[in-house]
Amino acid sequence: MSSKISLRSKLYVNKLTRSYFLDWHWNIRIVLKQENRLHVLENLIPNALADDAGKEVRNENQHHIDDDEHATYVKLASTSPEFYKQHEKMDVYTIIMHIK
Numbered sequence: 001m002s003s004k005i006s007l008r009s010k011l012y013v014n015k016l017t018r019s020y021f022l023d024w025h026w027n028i029r030i031v032l033k034q035e036n037r038l039h040v041l042e043n044l045i046p047n048a049l050a051d052d053a054g055k056e057v058r059n060e061n062q063h064h065i066d067d068d069e070h071a072t073y074v075k076l077a078s079t080s081p082e083f084y085k086q087h088e089k090m091d092v093y094t095i096i097m098h099i100k
Helices: 008-013 018-034 055-077 081-087 092-099
Strands: none
Touching (some): 018 055, 055 081
């Protein structure tokens, strides 16, 4: 378990509704930055790798996929049931683009 203070409680108290997108998005960015996962908001999940991709490339790709999944769950947990239902099958980048 990390010794960092969790900022997530702020997200769960102030769930996304139609009128608070900018505040919610800013709070998501703060939490993901603290957790070293902010890059997933700015970059799509990498495309499928070639069969001959090296181990380092495969590890970086898997790291991005894992971080994206984590960020997606953080985002979904901090939304209203209405938004959750609309976005539960999307990755984090797509969620943000859809809501914007």
